Amino acid sequence: MKDTVESFQTPDGRTIGGVMMEMKHITLRFGGVVAIKDISFDIREGEIRAIIGPNGAGKSSMLNVISGFYHPQEGEVWFHGSRRPSMKPFQVARQGIARTFQNIALFEGMSVLDNVMTGRLTQMKTGMMAQAIWWGKAEKEETENREKVEKVIDFLEIQHIRKTPVGRLPYGLKKRVELARALAAEPKLLLLDEPMAGMNVEEKEDMSRFILDVNDEFGTTIALIEHDMGVVMDLSDRVVVMDYGKKIGDGSPDEVRNNQDVIDAYLGVAHD
């Protein structure tokens, strides 16, 4: 598959490239329940792509398909121009796709620093035997990884809690640590599952800023799920709208906002 669309500039001057990932006719069933029904959309290099929809629309299921936690019964996932075979989550992670979870999946017993270091596992090349025998090389690698991790920690402003066990942190900070761990992997594609769920206004503003900064500074492509429509519209370049497992809208925030189906299904027909 060749990139079908030329790259273009966003109003704020960022460059959005060709198609990085394409979902083609994805259908996912759990027994008799259809969670995702024949959905297709793409994610372009460098963009912030949002998937929105009411509760139970199948947003998280879609994210889980992308990250390999679920395997769709029908449809194809294309990544960097080739069809992706059925993969386990750890294999997807090694392809450069990092993610966060709606309910936060951190290593509670480990410090913030150690948690973020696990994000580097996909980047560490030295094997176990080499680590045991050739200690020097492993040590050099560890140092390099430490530097990268410290950068991410600085970037997300969590230096002051580096040594704190994650289990003791408040919710908002845990979300940030999870983002740091995902970023430490230097992913090509970053998947965020409701990054602002359960946050207060101030925390939401912080998180929005971090998401924009990550995209801006590192050029990371981001696909995020949100259910708070206002936040998403400000953040994203393009939006997919899902309802009851179906795609009911796809386009720029403005297009989506004015789409009658979206207004009816997502915001409710009762408005005005």
Add this chain to the structure above:
Amino acid sequence: MMPDQLLFAMEVTLNGLMAGVLYALVALGFVLIFKASGIFNYAQGVMALFAALTLVGIMDGQVPFSHLINAMFGTDIHDFGWHVPAVLAIALTMVLMVGFAWLVNRLVLRHLVNQEPIILFMATIGLAYFLEGFGDIMWGSDIKKLDVGLPQGLNAFIDDTTYGWFGYGFFIDNLDIVATVIAALLVTGLVLFSQYTKQGRALRAVADDHQAALSVGISLNFIWVLVWSVAGFVALVAGIMWGAKSGVQFSLSLIALKALPVLMLGGFTSIPGAIVGGLIIGVGEKLFEFIAGPALGGATENWFAYVLALLFLVFRPQGLFGEKIIERV
């Protein structure tokens, strides 16, 4: 000059500490697997037995399955007639234990993903009986002598020194001293491995949260093979120590039972707990036998550890160092 009774009690305590090290070694294998996968591996003791059997078999050039082969083909072969040096035999045994770890994951655990802990526990009971029978068929059931060249017998230096100090020489077995040193090295190695290596960090990650571990690119299968291999290695070390001390025999698998009270004391999830628990049980049962044994008719070592564990279960169910685990077992 100290009174004889006190000196004797000191000697008993020292011997108890040494015995405790061996208990701790077996318990350590349990903790490793439990921490990483939530499985209580009933087969840990049998793994130690199997490792020791295999080690002796390889060293003595025994033909594996010779009874079976002889019975089926009417031949009369028993050994290859060579002797393999201890170091090489230990390495070969270790390779076999890694193979065993891989097979356990491939044939058993992989099919039981997401099952209740009790199901996994039952599977390891099955594994224990299988391995015991397999070890019997493979290497025969006779008691074997294991001599990998570790020093044995009275440590003359300690005997002389203490005689010089107290007028009473302590009897400490060289083998126990070696076991203590090796156990200390092993534990240090394990701690360094888990704190400072990539695989160690992955292992701790898996122990903490499976889903999160997958999302950072850790293969659970690889980690489980790794953990079972490390547990196999610990079993091998324990098997060598116990085998050298009291011969390689099938009652060796019963030491696994002594590891249970050790774990209840120390907590199932704590490596320091396994060590401290082992030492407490080792010293406790020796001292108790020394103090109360004569009044109670002796042989208190058979039950003391279990009664102590029972008390712990009543008053501190998570053990000395453990974390909320009781609902998981």
